[in-house]
Every structure is written in C-alpha cells, then in structure tokens.
Amino acid sequence: xxxxxxxGIIGVGKISDLHIKGYKNMNNVExxxxxxxxxxxxKEKARFWEVEKTTLDYRxxxxxxKIDVIDILTPHNLxxxxxxxxxxxxxxxxxxxxxxxxxxxxxxxxxxxxKSGKKSRVFDNFLYYPPYIKAKTLIKDGVIGEIKSVRLKSxxxxxxxxxxxxxxxxxxxxxxxxxxxxxxYGYHIFSVAYDLMGDIVKIxxxxxxxxxxxxxxLDCPGIIMWNYENQNHGSWDIxxxxxxxxxxxxxxxxxWFEITxxxxxxxxxxxxxxxxxxxxxxCFSKGEINExxxxxxxxxxxxxxxxxxxxxxxxxxxxxxxxxSPSDGMKVFNYCKAARLxxxxxxxxxxxx
Numbered sequence: 001x002x003x004x005x006x007x008g009i010i011g012v013g014k015i016s017d018l019h020i021k022g023y024k025n026m027n028n029v030e031x032x033x034x035x036x037x038x039x040x041x042x043k044e045k046a047r048f049w050e051v052e053k054t055t056l057d058y059r060x061x062x063x064x065x066k067i068d069v070i071d072i073l074t075p076h077n078l079x080x081x082x083x084x085x086x087x088x089x090x091x092x093x094x095x096x097x098x099x100x101x102x103x104x105x106x107x108x109x110x111x112x113x114x115k116s117g118k119k120s121r122v123f124d125n126f127l128y129y130p131p132y133i134k135a136k137t138l139i140k141d142g143v144i145g146e147i148k149s150v151r152l153k154s155x156x157x158x159x160x161x162x163x164x165x166x167x168x169x170x171x172x173x174x175x176x177x178x179x180x181x182x183x184x185y186g187y188h189i190f191s192v193a194y195d196l197m198g199d200i201v202k203i204x205x206x207x208x209x210x211x212x213x214x215x216x217x218l219d220c221p222g223i224i225m226w227n228y229e230n231q232n233h234g235s236w237d238i239x240x241x242x243x244x245x246x247x248x249x250x251x252x253x254x255x256w257f258e259i260t261x262x263x264x265x266x267x268x269x270x271x272x273x274x275x276x277x278x279x280x281x282x283c284f285s286k287g288e289i290n291e292x293x294x295x296x297x298x299x300x301x302x303x304x305x306x307x308x309x310x311x312x313x314x315x316x317x318x319x320x321x322x323x324x325s326p327s328d329g330m331k332v333f334n335y336c337k338a339a340r341l342x343x344x345x346x347x348x349x350x351x352x353x
Contacts, residue, residue, distance in 0.1 A: 022309030101177030144261030
C-alpha cells in the first residue's frame with residue numbers, strides 16, 4: 001500500500017481550487033492544512049474543501065511534522081522566501097510560476113534545492129495539458145521530423161471588474177516582479193517554448209503599454225521573437241481584444257500554437273479557452289491531415305492541474321524530477337525578463353548559458 005502523502009497549501013486565492021482539486025482526485029493523498037492571511041477566504045476554502053487545519057501563519061504548516069509537501073501559491077514576491085524555508089524544514093516543495101522576482105532569489109532557490117535533497121519544482125500547468133502532452137509524443141516519435149520553429153498566439157479578452165479587482169496585485173511590479181503579461185502570463189509561453197525546443201540564445205521584442213480604465217498599464221500588445229541554436233526560432237504574438245468575451249471556464253484568455261518540423265506541422269488549437277471550436281490537435285504529416293480529439297474531461301484546461309499535481313506526488317514516490325526543475329525555472333525567468341528588456345532598449349538581448 002502506498003504511503004499517504006500530506007499536502008500543505010500556502011495561499012488560497014482563486015488558483016488554489018485547481019490545485020486542491022488535483023490533490024483530492026488522488027488516492028493516498030490528503031490536503032492536511034492551508035494557510036492564508038485572509039481569514040474569511042481561509043475559512044471558506046476550508047469549509048468547501050473539508051480541510052481540517054487552517055492558519056494565518058504559513059510557518060505553522062512548515063513546523064507540522066505530518067505534512068510532506070508544501071505547495072506555494074502566494075504573490076510572487078513571497079515565493080523565494082517560503083520556498084527556501086519549506087525546504088529547510090524538510091518538506092518537498094512545489095511553487096506556482098513564476099519562480100521568483102529576481103536573479104538572486106532564483107539562484108538562492110536553486111542552491112537550497114540542491115542542498116536539501118528534497119523534491120522541488122516550479123509548476124507551470126501548460127506543460128501538463130493533454131493536447132500539449134500528445135503533441136510532445138508526436139514530436140518524440142518523429143511524426144513531423146526535426147522541429148524548426150514554434151509560433152505561439154495569445155488573445156486577452158474582456159475582463160469583468162471583479163476579475164480586475166481580484167488580480168490587482170499583479171499590476172504592482174514590486175509584488176508581481178514584472179509586467180502582468182510578459183512576466184506573469186509570459187512565463188507560461190516561455191515554459192512551452194523552452195520545453196519544446198531547448199535553450200533560447202537571443203530575444204527581440206516590441207511591446208506597447210496599454211492604459212487600463214483604473215489608470216494601471218498592461219504590457220500588451222506585443223510581438224516577441226527568439227532564436228534557438230542551429231538557426232531554429234520561435235515567436236509569440238500577444239493581443240488585447242477587450243471587447244471579445246472569451247469562451248472559457250477559467251480566465252479571459254486563450255492560446256493556440258503552431259509547431260513546424262522538417263516533415264510536417266502540429267497545431268494545438270485551444271488551451272485556457274475554447275475560441276476555436278474544432279479539433280484541439282491537428283497534425284499534418286506525409287501529405288495527410290490527422291485531426292486528434294480528446295474526451296471532454298481531458299480538453300478541460302483544469303485537467304492540466306490534475307495531471308500536474310499527480311506528477312509531483314509521483315516524483316516523490318518514484319524518485320524522478322517533475323517539471324520545471326529550479327534550474328530550468330530560472331532559465332524561463334530570464335527569458336521573460338529579456339523580452340521586457342529588449343523592448344525597453346529597442347534591440348535584441350543575447351542570453352548567456
């Protein structure tokens with residue numbers, strides 16, 4: 001019988017529901033405790049998810065000997081501090097993307113992860129979305145040959161006032177660590193770009209700032225281009241279309257990806273939303289189009305959290321590394337920062353390994 005693994009979650013904002021649901025879907029896994037500074041939210045989440053232990057001080061979870069895993073879902077400026085403290089307390093640690101808000105914080109997290117010997121990762125759910133996983137399998141099997149380029153498209157649509165209010169801390173760069181789009185949301189995009197094709201060596205970008213109704217600024221629209229080694233390349237086109245109501249069960253955004261190989265193409269036609277009402281995955285190879293469908297539960301963007309939570313628990317039980325490793329997480333952090341820097345300086349940014 002598998003040992004029961006107990007989870008402690010620090011930060012119970014909106015995204016915590018998807019994490020807790022993922023853990024609740026597993027056998028021999030229990031969310032033992034949750035922590036947050038918002039007493040009302042903490043009480044509501046505990047009641048809804050039937051979690052016995054609650055605390056306003058996250059250190060109570062670190063000191064709890066019954067808890068094996070800490071999942072960090074706080075604002076970004078707290079990631080590094082809690083991550084390091086949790087490892088020092090003997091816990092395995094998963095931290096929600098982005099990794100941290102500075103190079104030094106990222107490096108400190110890497111150093112402590114090596115020193116501790118515990119499992120740790122930077123979690124990005126896009127890497128666990130079933131159509132993306134299937135695309136990776138097709139690539140590994142050589143269906144489209146050697147990958148030469150990836151083109152990523154994002155659309156940000158209509159937001160309600162409540163959505164903006166919930167996420168207002170994301171516009172504060174001292175807390176968020178960078179722009180809401182290029183750094184926060186962009187971490188998803190660069191995680192995919194890196195996971196598909198490896199190290200990025202040069203980034204060029206053009207990004208505008210759009211003033212919002214509350215006086216804050218959104219780092220969007222923009223076009224970001226990058227080079228891999230061996231003349232391979234990628235691009236990300238991001239547009240805010242605020243009058244479009246995105247068909248999504250989660251957020252006011254959607255993405256689709258095009259992957260070009262020497263022998264074919266793969267299109268991933270949906271992710272956070274459901275704008276493109278058609279096959280979620282299409283492959284062109286050997287002159288033929290193959291449309292690949294999935295069960296509804298796998299098409300649900302939330303399924304990526306179920307798979308991602310299971311992957312981390314399995315990594316502890318079976319002793320493998322779950323994506324993203326802290327070292328890879330820092331690479332993605334640097335890609336996000338370079339995209340902003342390139343636009344600010346109006347010139348390409350070279351990345352050193």
